[in-house]
Amino acid sequence: MVQIGDKVPELALANQDGKTVKLSDYRGRKVVLFAYPKADTPGCTQQACGFRDETPRLDAAGAVVLGLSPDPPERLRQWKEKVSLPYDLLSDPDHELLEALGAWGERSMYGKKYMGVIRSHWIVDEAGRFADVRIEISPKESVETATRFLSS
Numbered sequence: 213m214v215q216i217g218d219k220v221p222e223l224a225l226a227n228q229d230g231k232t233v234k235l236s237d238y239r240g241r242k243v244v245l246f247a248y249p250k251a252d253t254p255g256c257t258q259q260a261c262g263f264r265d266e267t268p269r270l271d272a273a274g275a276v277v278l279g280l281s282p283d284p285p286e287r288l289r290q291w292k293e294k295v296s297l298p299y300d301l302l303s304d305p306d307h308e309l310l311e312a313l314g315a316w317g318e319r320s321m322y323g324k325k326y327m328g329v330i331r332s333h334w335i336v337d338e339a340g341r342f343a344d345v346r347i348e349i350s351p352k353e354s355v356e357t358a359t360r361f362l363s364s
Contacts, residue, residue, distance in 0.1 A: 213314030213347065220340045221312045225280075227300040228288035233278075239340050242275040244358050246333040247315040248351075251283045251291040251301070255351045259331070262355030264297050273362035280315075281329060282307055314347050333358050 214221075220235045227233045235243065246263065248256040263270070263277045270277060277299040281288070288301040302309075307329075310316040315332040318325055333354045335344040344361050346354065 214312070214334070214342055214345055216342050216345055218342050220336050220342065221309060223309045223312070225302040225304055225309060226285050227302055228285050228292050230285050233300060233302055235278075235336060236340060238276055238278075238336070240338050242273065242338060242343075242362060243336040244270065244275050244277045244333060244362070245280055245313075245336060246277070246331075246354060246358070247280045247310055247313070247329055248331055249281065249319075249329040251281060251287050252294065255331070256281070257291075257295060259351035259354050260291075260297055260301075261295055262351065263299070263358075264295070266355060266359045267298055269359055269363060275335075275362050278302055280304055280309065282310070314345075335361055 222236055224232045224234050248259055250256055260279055279301040282305050285303045288303055292301055304310050307316045315330045317330050319328040330348050332347045334342055337343040
């Protein structure tokens with residue numbers, strides 16, 4: 213798992229439009245990167261729309277938001293349009309970045325165990341280093357904590 217001060221991994225992922233995005237593309241800006249299990253599900257929509265609704269405050273803090281999940285780009289594009297998200301959603305189907313960030317692990321639902329996304333967020337500073345790391349956080353707390361961190 214990454215720690216505060218660690219450098220961001222250099223992985224290229226497709227966004228909702230199939231365009232390649234790297235976190236280093238945002239060097240010089242703060243980045244809120246949030247991981248969610250599945251597009252267009254209740255908790256994920258709460259988290260994504262929470263960041264959407266906080267866009268003015270995040271913009272004022274000089275931050276850009278990026279979502280991250282194993283969903284394919286087409287599904288991400290449909291969801292982005294459906295709920296009017298103003299930021300890119302990144303597709304990590306092989307969960308390479310999710311694993312590197314410590315957000316892929318054993319989950320449990322209805323007594324069944326499986327491997328999946330651990331809802332999390334990270335704040336990356338302008339130099340490409342982690343300034344805040346929150347693994348396993350609720351959708352609402354993710355938005356509030358990240359916004360508060362960047363507004364202080």
